Amino acid sequence: MRSRRGRAAVASLAVVLALTSGCSFGPPGPDEAGSAPNLPGPSVAPTASADAGDQEIAVTVLAKGLEVPWGIAFLPDGSALVTERDTGRILKVGPESDADGLKVTEADRLAEVRSSGDGGLLGIAVSPKYATDKTLYVYYSTATDNRIGKLVLGRTLQPILTGIPRSLEQNGGALAFGPDGYLYAGTGDGTPTGTLAQNPKSLGGKILRMTTAGKPAPGNPAKNSLVWTSGHRNVQGLTWDATKRMFATESTQPRFTELNVVRKGKNYGWPKADGTAGVAKFTDPMITWPTAQASCGGVAALETLVATACLLGKRVYLLNVTGNGTILGKAQELLTDKYGRLRALVTAPDGSLWVSTSNQEDAGEPDPEDDRLIRLVFSDGGAGRS
Template sequence: MTGGGGWVVRFRRSRALAASSTALLALTAGCSFGPPGPDQAGSPPNLPRPSAAPTAGGDDTSREVAITVLAKNLEVPWGIAFLPDGGAVVTERDTARILKIGPESTAGGLKVTELRRLNEVRASGDGGLLGIAVSPGYATDKTLFVYYSTDQDNRIGRLAGDGRLEPVLTGIPRSPEHNGGALAFGPDGFLYAGTGDGTPEGGQAQNAKSLGGKILRITTAGKPAPGNPVKTSPVWTSGHRNVQGLAWDAAKRLYATDRGQPRTAELNVVVKGKNYGWPKADGESTDAKFTNPLTSWPTQTSSCAGVAVLESLVATACLLGQRLQLLDVTGTGTVLGSPQELLTDEFGRLRTVVTAPDGSFWVGTSNQEDAGRPNPEDDRILRLVFSDGGAGRS
């Protein structure tokens, strides 16, 4: 369960956009380099510099991104969260395993260790062991939080250092598809979860009494967090279809992916108490009571799950689209220029993208499932390092 090797791909950045932020444009050529050297615990891996020299000309400057396989032969990796020692914990949806990846290296990549397998999980459809979040006090409490499916519902559980799994929030609707699963601690110290509507007709997202089709905000005990729109409810926002990615920028602005709509997949800026329209809206709506997405893509070229933010760059990982969709966002949270693409059809279905503590992007593939076409190394965790002005400066 280890991996190595790498590539360099070249993209272009417009000088007009580079003055205020990073914009990634069309991919061109690639070449290879060897695996990274051994890592120091908690420090960025020692990746080689991109092997093709940047070029410049006209109105564009050329930059590169180095891609390394950190781990391979996984089975539908879903959530990724980072530990204080520089390693990461990764969930596998269908096996219900929690893996630790790194920070130690092997000859083929980062060391992969199985931490535990959760017997309480019942995987089927897109349900199983989904999101994972590391307690802000992990250095002392050794606690993880997980979003998982049972036969009856989806739950958020607290996993203590001794391996005990304690449910802290139950009753999130369970269905064959659209179970949500995003889980992350926000800058305010509270735990956020993205849920799925769980019904073909969209019966939960507009139902204030249901936890389905919502973004929730709770304490580590599973109680509604102080400051929620309704004091007695964990609901932060409503009108979502299937939230599988959450990420914050430096201004504490929350971005969330929403997938599963027939026509579009959305990237939303999440604002307390807002309603994002599902099932009455699929993409943009003219109804003033609904909040429109920051941007949306046709479902067949997107179906994006994970989301990550670094500086002005927002990246979403797409399943049907088999690519990263990239946005350059201004300081006020609006899109600068057109969304661009990276890794299109290079690694198959991409489910997860997260920003590592060193500023690189980690990307998880999702080819070991019914809709995928796995190659002999799938599933994989990739690391992306941009050579200048972007994620993971080398």
């Protein structure tokens, strides 16, 4: 674990990027179908702007000096809770501001967390009933396993599910409430050869669906089983679009990074399939990228846009997806090599996207401002909201 580079701080910086040659966000060329997505403007105007032709992208650095921020979830008041993988801290970002921008405070520190490799304090989800129960859910590593627990800030963490396989590099960690009100978790296979992903009795290499007590949710594919889907290597991102279609990233397969449309009871092929298998018993990904250009973590959806943030690829991929799951045009790129490794990606309540860097880990090359939380707002031209 890297040492901390100063206390958490906030700085507000806004720039506008033009997407050109490989990062174009304007209308597609004649060999592409569809058009690029368009998101609402920022709730607060950026401090700098420029004419980027058909598309302006306001990029605002909301916070600096964090240490491997992993999960982001929003409270009803618009503030964000951010987990730090290696420190076990939960940070509260906003909604208040100080002289530098959004205020960052330590909301809690979980002593139960034991970080090593890519394990530690990972995903975080806010109870749909937070206004009355004040409850949060976290995915975290101990010395022997990965767990899901619930807590009220400042009170004791209570595990609701234990025994998820623990390893140095494949711990999963995605955690989110679905439109159905149940809690979903993405786990890692945790073995070098992928022996758990195809084992229906193992929690490893799965997407799990559960009640807030950690019990199998009604309607799961197999009665009394938490398993929603199987055949995964390392699920680190989950999201749903407006049609309630579910997406998940497959983060660290050796050859291909996958973005999957998740369907009840399906098998996504690991370790038999790395990328598209073309085998009837396995469900092929919606899209793949070479892992060296991707290794994506967080995934977010807004209207027709699906976006994923990538660690090795050091970029955000943007997709325009139709109602039947067809991708319009080519996957487009944003922030390539501008901020280093990118991990978390979520849609904020105001329609912006928040993304985190992950440069304060052993594979990263941090600069004095890392790690950062970054806010993205798209405007002008393209499809989607005007």
